Amino acid sequence: MNLEHYLTTHHQGTPRQIFRLLRQGRVTVNETVADSGRQSVTADDEIAVDGLAVTGRQPQYLMLNKPVGVVNDLRATVAHSVGSLLNVLDQERSLQVLADLPKEVAGLVLLSDDAHFLADVQAAHWPSTLEVRVNGTALQDADLKTLAACQQAQLVTHDLQRYQIVTVQTRQVAVATTALLGLANVSGAVARTAIGPLQLPVDLSTGTYRGLFEPEIDAVMVPTGDTVL
Numbered sequence: 362m363n364l365e366h367y368l369t370t371h372h373q374g375t376p377r378q379i380f381r382l383l384r385q386g387r388v389t390v391n392e393t394v395a396d397s398g399r400q401s402v403t404a405d406d407e408i409a410v411d412g413l414a415v416t417g418r419q420p421q422y423l424m425l426n427k428p429v430g431v432v433n434d435l436r437a438t439v440a441h442s443v444g445s446l447l448n449v450l451d452q453e454r455s456l457q458v459l460a461d462l463p464k465e466v467a468g469l470v471l472l473s474d475d476a477h478f479l480a481d482v483q484a485a486h487w488p489s490t491l492e493v494r495v496n497g498t499a500l501q502d503a504d505l506k507t508l509a510a511c512q513q514a515q516l517v518t519h520d521l522q523r524y525q526i527v528t529v530q531t532r533q534v535a536v537a538t539t540a541l542l543g544l545a546n547v548s549g550a551v552a553r554t555a556i557g558p559l560q561l562p563v564d565l566s567t568g569t570y571r572g573l574f575e576p577e578i579d580a581v582m583v584p585t586g587d588t589v590l
Contacts, residue, residue, distance in 0.1 A: 364390065365398030367408065371415045375575045377582060378478070387411050387477070411477075420475045421456065422578055425570040426561060429467040429550035433460040443470065446568055459483060466491070466538050468553030469561040471581075472570075482581050487557030488512060491537055492528040496546040500525050504544075510536035524548065557581055 362370075368379045368388070379398065382388050388395045389409045390402060402408060408415045431441050435456055437448030443458055459471040459479050468491075473479050498518050505514035510533035517526045527544065531537035538551045554561045558580040565571060 362402065363398060364388070364395055364400045364402050364408070367402050368398075368410075368415065372419060373410055373415060374420065374475075375579050377579045381481075381582070382410055385477070420478075421473060422475070422478065422573040423456070423472040423570050424559070424561070424565070424573055424577075425470045425472060426565045426567050427462060427467055427470045428567050430464055432464045433458050433462065433470070435472075443472070447472075447570065461489075461534060462553060463535050463538060465542075465550065466534065466553060467550045467567065469556055469559070470553075471556065471559075471573075478578075478582070482556070485557065485581065486532060487559075487581065488530040488532050489534050489537075489553050490528060490530050490555035491534065491541060491551050491553055492526055493541045493544070493551045494548045495525045495527060495544055496523070496548045498523055498525055499546075500527070500544070505529070508537065509533075509540040511540065528554075 365379055368382070369376060373379060374382065383395060383398050386394050387410055390400065391407050410418055425443065425446065427443065431443060431446065434442035435444040435458060436442060437444045439445060447456070455474045456472045457474065457476055457479055459482060462468070462470055471479065471482060498520060500516055502516055505516060505527065508514055508529060510531050511529040513530040515528045519525065527541060529537055529541065534553070541547070541551050559577055
């Protein structure tokens with residue numbers, strides 16, 4: 362079979378990721394960097410990604426619905442940390458976190474043992490979607506125009522329950538969070554509901570996580586050489 366098919370059948374990533382692995386020179390066959398996915402390989406060849414044998418490399422891509430107050434520390438023994446949520450039996454996992462969410466913000470966090478994936482997502486510089494609830498119905502759209510570091514802002518009013526939801530997009534999460542918490546009558550924490558095109562599933566409970574699906578992985582990866590404007 363060809364190398365691209367071999368990597369796919371051995372769960373080394375989506376087809377788009379495998380293209381990137383090859384293009385970035387991260388795949389070797391018999392200790393020689395592979396330059397084409399069409400190269401023929403056999404079971405006798407020594408195939409590695411990032412220096413690790415393909416047969417022993419099972420990359421993980423996770424999304425976590427982080428509770429407010431939890432810090433981006435992956436050590437299982439640290440209280441109120443991402444690691445304590447992921448490692449209920451105090452068993453360390455070889456993961457890294459896209460550590461761009463302050464502890465006072467809840468919501469979507471990405472984790473992986475593929476550092477290149479996290480670096481690619483960070484380099485894409487996707488905007489985060491943040492939202493917060495405000496008691497009462499006094500806010501107007503004009504009040505949102507002064508929010509710091511917010512590219513877009515939307516206000517939804519629930520007249521019957523007498524509250525409003527403020528949603529913003531920003532590339533400066535910490536600054537925008539301070540601005541949102543400065544609104545009058547804020548109720549609860551600021552939460553991140555999306556990173557670029559990747560949405561936090563409504564059925565992913567706070568404090569839980571799941572693996573990313575292939576379309577979700579591809580959605581947050583910008584093709585090599587491209588940037589997000």
